Amino acid sequence: MIKGKFIDNLPKVYGIYTGGFIGFIILMAIAEQMGMTAKAIGISFVVFTIAIYAIIGWLSRTLQMDAYYVAGRQVPTVFNGMATAADWMSGASFVAMAGGIYFKGYGYMALLVGWTGGYILVSTLLAPYLRKFGCYTVPDFVGTRYGGNAARLSAVLVLTVASFTYVTAQINATGTIASVALDIPFKLAVYVGLASILLCSMLGGMRAVTWTQVAQYIVLIIAYLLPVFWISSKMGAGFFPHLMLGDEVARIAELESQFGFVKNSAADLATVPKGLAGITKAHSSVNGTNWGFISLAICMMAGTASLPHVMMRYFTTPSVKSARRSVAWSLLFIFILYSTAPMLATLSKLSLIDPTLSTGIIGKSIAEVQAIDWYQNWNQANLMFVSDFNGNGTLELNEFFMGGKAVVLATPEIAGLPYVISGLVAAGGMAAAMSTADGLVLAIANALSHDLYYKIIDPKAEAAKRLIVARVLLVLIGFAGATIAAMGIQGILGSVIWAFDFAMSGLFFPLVLGVWWKRANGPGAVAGMLLGLGSGMAYLIWVRNGGSGFWGITQLTFGIVGSLVSLVAMVAVSLATKEPDARTQAMVDELRIPSGKSILGKQH
Amino acid sequence: MSKQAQHWEKTKGLLFVTLAIWFVFSIGIFFFGTEMEASSFKPFGYPLSYYMTCQGSLLAFVILNFWFAGRQEKIDEEFGFTEREDS
Numbered sequence: 001m002i003k004g005k006f007i008d009n010l011p012k013v014y015g016i017y018t019g020g021f022i023g024f025i026i027l028m029a030i031a032e033q034m035g036m037t038a039k040a041i042g043i044s045f046v047v048f049t050i051a052i053y054a055i056i057g058w059l060s061r062t063l064q065m066d067a068y069y070v071a072g073r074q075v076p077t078v079f080n081g082m083a084t085a086a087d088w089m090s091g092a093s094f095v096a097m098a099g100g101i102y103f104k105g106y107g108y109m110a111l112l113v114g115w116t117g118g119y120i121l122v123s124t125l126l127a128p129y130l131r132k133f134g135c136y137t138v139p140d141f142v143g144t145r146y147g148g149n150a151a152r153l154s155a156v157l158v159l160t161v162a163s164f165t166y167v168t169a170q171i172n173a174t175g176t177i178a179s180v181a182l183d184i185p186f187k188l189a190v191y192v193g194l195a196s197i198l199l200c201s202m203l204g205g206m207r208a209v210t211w212t213q214v215a216q217y218i219v220l221i222i223a224y225l226l227p228v229f230w231i232s233s234k235m236g237a238g239f240f241p242h243l244m245l246g247d248e249v250a251r252i253a254e255l256e257s258q259f260g261f262v263k264n265s266a267a268d269l270a271t272v273p274k275g276l277a278g279i280t281k282a283h284s285s286v287n288g289t290n291w292g293f294i295s296l297a298i299c300m301m302a303g304t305a306s307l308p309h310v311m312m313r314y315f316t317t318p319s320v321k322s323a324r325r326s327v328a329w330s331l332l333f334i335f336i337l338y339s340t341a342p343m344l345a346t347l348s349k350l351s352l353i354d355p356t357l358s359t360g361i362i363g364k365s366i367a368e369v370q371a372i373d374w375y376q377n378w379n380q381a382n383l384m385f386v387s388d389f390n391g392n393g394t395l396e397l398n399e400f401f402m403g404g405k406a407v408v409l410a411t412p413e414i415a416g417l418p419y420v421i422s423g424l425v426a427a428g429g430m431a432a433a434m435s436t437a438d439g440l441v442l443a444i445a446n447a448l449s450h451d452l453y454y455k456i457i458d459p460k461a462e463a464a465k466r467l468i469v470a471r472v473l474l475v476l477i478g479f480a481g482a483t484i485a486a487m488g489i490q491g492i493l494g495s496v497i498w499a500f501d502f503a504m505s506g507l508f509f510p511l512v513l514g515v516w517w518k519r520a521n522g523p524g525a526v527a528g529m530l531l532g533l534g535s536g537m538a539y540l541i542w543v544r545n546g547g548s549g550f551w552g553i554t555q556l557t558f559g560i561v562g563s564l565v566s567l568v569a570m571v572a573v574s575l576a577t578k579e580p581d582a583r584t585q586a587m588v589d590e591l592r593i594p595s596g597k598s599i600l601g602k603q604h
Numbered sequence: 605m606s607k608q609a610q611h612w613e614k615t616k617g618l619l620f621v622t623l624a625i626w627f628v629f630s631i632g633i634f635f636f637g638t639e640m641e642a643s644s645f646k647p648f649g650y651p652l653s654y655y656m657t658c659q660g661s662l663l664a665f666v667i668l669n670f671w672f673a674g675r676q677e678k679i680d681e682e683f684g685f686t687e688r689e690d691s
Contacts, residue, residue, distance in 0.1 A: 101658075106637070109657035116662045117630035123669055124622050128676075242659065246649020284654040286637040293634050301630060319687045321677060328669035335666050342658035592612055593685040 010079055017052075018218050024048060025222075029420045038419040042181040045423040046430055049219055050196045053212045053434070060204035060211050065463050068205030068470065069136040069446060071316040075210055080322075081329025083210050084313040086217035088115075088330065089337055090166075091173025091433030092496045094220060097338075099404025101345040105281045107288035107296075111497075112338050114297040116331060118304025123327035126305055127314040129515045129591050131323035134598025135315065137443070138308040138507070139451040142529075144600060145514045146522040147584065149456050154529040156447050158506030159308045161533065163440045164481065166307075166499035170437035171197070171478075171485040174430060176405070180381065181426040187486050193430075194482040197437045202471055205446075209438045210316060216431035217333065223428020224337050228344045231415045235351060241343040248350050252283045255353055259362065262398040268389045276385050276401040283349060291552050299559040303500025306507040308447070309439040320594035348411040353397060359414055361386075362397055369395050374413045378406055441481065445474040497556050498540070505536030505562025509570055517574075518588050524574030531569040536562025611683040618679060622672045629661040629668075 006013070028041055066072055075083065093115075100108045135141040138159060143152030174193025179186045200212040228241055238244025261280055272278075281287050304310065313330075314323040355363040361372070366388045369375055378384040383403035386395055402410075408429070412421040449470035454461055461469070506529045513520040513528075539558045543549045553560050580588075587599055633640065633656060640653035647655045680686050 106653065106657060110634075113630055113634070113657055113661050116665045117626060120622065120626040120630075120665055120668060120672075123672060124619050124626075243648045246646070249650055249654065284651055286641050286653050290635050290637050293637065294631050297630055297634065321680070321687060324673045324676060328666070328673050331669050332666050335662050339659050339662055342654075589608060592615070593608060593683075594680050595685045595687050 007074055007076065010076060014079075014214060014218065017215060018222075021049075021219060021222065025420065025424060028423060029418060032418055032420050038422070039183060041419055041423040042426055043183075045427040046178065046181045049427045049431060050199075050434075053196070053215060053431075054199040056212045056215055057200040057202070057204060057208040060208035062204050062207055063464070063467065065466070066136075067207045068467055069315075069450065070312075071205075071207040071210045073316055074318050075316040077317065077322040077326045078329050079214055080210070080313060080317050080326040081333055082217040083213035084310065084326070084330035085333035085337075086213040086220065086431070086435035087209075087313055087439040088310055088334055088436070089220065089432050090436035090496065091170050091177070091429060093337065093341075094224065094429050094432035095173060095177070095405050095408050098341040098344040098348070099407040101342050102349055102407045103277050103279065103281065103404060104287075105283050106286050107281075107293060109342065110293045110296040111300055112341070114300025115304060116334060116338060117297065118301035119327055119331040119334075121301055121305040122310070122314075123324055125512050126311065126515065127327050128320045128324045128594065130311060130511075131314050131317060132320045132591055132594060132598060134600040136450050136600075137447045138311055138511070139447050140455075140600070142510060142514065142525065143451060143455060145584070145587070146510075146520075146525040147580075148522050150526045151522050151529075152451050152455060154526050155507065155510070156451050158503065158529055158533050159447050160444055161537075162307065162499050162503035162506070163309060163444045164477075165495050165502060166309075167437055167440040167444070167477075167481045168484045169495040169499075170433050170440065171481045173433035174437060175482075175485060177426055177429045177433065180409075181423075181430070190482050190486045193434070193437075194478050196430075197434055197441065198475060198478050200434065201438045201442050202474055205467075205470065206312075206316060206442060209442055210313075212438065213435045216435040219431040220428040220435075221333070221337060223424045223431070224344075225340060227412045227417060227421050227425060228340050228347065230417060230421070231347050231351070231411065232343070234415060234417075235347065235357070237347065237350075241347065242339055245343055245346050248346055249284050251354065252346065252350055253285065256282055259353075259397040262396065264389060264398055268387070271387060272401050273382055273385055276383070276403050278398055278401050279349070279353070280398075283346070289552070295553065295557045295560060299504060299557045300497075300500055302504040302508045302563060303559060306503040306511060307500065308503070308507075309436075309443040312443055312446070313439070344411065345407060348407045348414070351411070351415055352400070359416070362395055362400065364395055365393055366395055366399075367393075374410065377413070378402075378410050383410065437481075441474060441478050444477050445470055448473050448477075501536060501540070501557065501559030501562065502533065504559035505566060506530075506533035508563050509567045513570060515588070515591060518585055519574055519579055520570065521574050521577055521580045521584075523577045524570045524572075527573040528566040528570030532562045532566025535565040607683055611679065611685060614679045614682075615676065618672070618675050622668065625668055626665070629656075629664040633661070 032041060062068055130141055133141050139152050139155035142155035171190060171193055175186055175190035178192050179189035201209050232241035233239050237248050317323045317326050351357055351359040353362045354360045361369045369386055375384060383406040385401040387399055389399050453469050454466050510525045510528045536558050539561045540555055543555045637653050641651050643652045645652055
């Protein structure tokens with residue numbers, strides 16, 4: 001059903017889809033006016049969007065090897081850009097990023113720079129060359145370029161560690177949103193989230209994931225932008241917030257110096273529910289060391305270029321040229337959301353702390369704040385808290401606490417937008433978390449089924465059997481991720497950052513040098529991957545257990561240690577062992593030009 | 605020098621230029637966080653340091669990526685390494 005003609009009609013198909021989705025939003029808005037309850041609206045949004053993704057997943061079912069692994073390599077440039085943007089922007093980007101900026105200001109915004117700057121590395125160093133290579137998975141490239149099962153296996157190991165760390169966070173995020181929107185317990189909601197993720201990917205592999213991700217991008221970008229533009233106009237801050245919030249940023253700085261950052265005593269802070277934080281750092285001014293900012297940005301950039309679920313999206317384009325262009329489009333689509341997050345944080349903070357605004361709560365009496373409807377809702381959801389530490393009966397800046405997620409989830413309600421917007425935001429968050437989880441689960445399952453099972457364990461396996469193995473693994477990995485997510489050990493954002501550091505430690509230099517340094521050989525790559533991952537992990541464990549660390553490298557930037565060890569090990573071992581044979585060298589030459597046949601065949 | 609070696613030389617040249625610009629916007633300017641904040645140049649009224657982190661550098665990367673893709677296509681064309689559309 002989805003072949004040839006479907007590809008030609010993509011703009012029309014997704015145009016109709018976008019129109020339909022906007023129609024649905026309007027329908028819900030009318031229903032709200034007619035008395036539909038908030039809860040019913042929330043459920044409708046989440047159920048309606050997931051049903052659409054499931055239908056796309058079912059329509060994209062396939063029994064073809066290259067459709068399952070690389071979507072038949074016929075995804076057009078711009079649509080692949082959209083799919084990559086959805087693949088990339090996770091529950092963390094959607095739900096947690098604006099909150100991080102709200103609380104941590106400038107120092108945190110290194111993530112914005114890192115998560116976009118990394119795409120320069122992707123397009124210049126890797127994506128076009130890996131596309132020319134014609135591999136199904138990232139370990140497929142490593143295994144063929146360096147030769148031998150040891151290299152392939154090491155790459156599978158790094159990929160699994162990094163992606164699995166990441167995917168539990170995403171399933172956690174789908175669970176959080178599903179439990180709020182559908183009003184079911186978190187432990188159950190995690191499995192509801194998992195079921196919807198598998199619906200999208202199981203029958204059609206990469207092909208199904210591609211077309212659902214495009215649909216999810218459309219939902220998440222509307223859900224993110226609409227409330228921000230609306231709030232900005234409503235507050236009179238300007239109809240185009242990105243270019244017009246200069247005065248608001250200045251006003252926040254003014255209020256900050258007026259209120260001052262009062263430090264709470266440890267005893268007072270102990271009464272604040274876990275996970276909530278107060279405003280303790282300046283909003284816009286430089287509030288950390290230059291190296292702290294730069295080191296975090298470096299890790300996120302190198303991590304971006306090493307994360308396999310992003311790289312494999314560029315295996316699906318029809319040509320090397322379109323892979324390169326597609327990276328640029330991806331970044332543009334990501335930029336649209338990332339440049340909006342700081343604006344949301346600014347609007348959210350100002351509307352809460354400015355006493356001259358009707359929504360401002362600082363300076364009001366505690367009893368008055370506790371009587372506000374939205375305060376009660378979000379206090380109940382454990383995302384907001386006030387307490388009169390100094391006993392003067394008035395709410396001070398240091399007496400107000402909020403969860404990071406509340407910035408995205410609660411701001412529309414605080415600003416007095418209709419509930420239909422909150423339902424839309426829930427659907428957007430769900431789309432963001434699901435699309436990333438899909439990409440990650442598929443990356444792990446494909447690496448295990450293609451590289452471990454087919455290439456190493458059973459090279460004679462037939463296509464049908466390989467596809468069954470791929471699907472069984474997909475379900476198993478999803479369940480493993482959901483089970484760990486249900487335990488709720490890690491926060492969403494922390495584990496996302498770790499995933500970048502793991503990927504950077506083990507894969508960055510082995511991938512880059514595979515293209516750019518002909519002399520790199522198998523033993524060198526294996527040493528680089530294993531020692532890089534091992535040393536990064538050792539440093540993380542050391543710092544987590546009270547180690548002092550060095551060079552100002554923290555548990556968020558341990559990838560710097562890992563990747564440096566990886567680079568040194570890889571160069572030293574490569575030079576100490578035999579240079580790659582003539583065939584491999586010719587392969588690297590072939591890899592470097594776009595024209596001609598891909599190195600691995602269409603079916604392999 | 606063979607055609608292929610020349611192509612690779614030019615490709616490497618473009619890589620270095622692109623990465624140099626990338627370095628400036630991702631790492632270089634952030635060695636001067638406080639200096640940028642103190643600057644009297646305020647794009648759209650935002651402090652320069654704040655503007656670069658939330659929009660400026662990001663936008664530079666978007667433009668750089670499109671520019672890079674265009675340049676690389678030119679290099680590929682020059683040496684006749686462009687793919688046939690139907691392949």
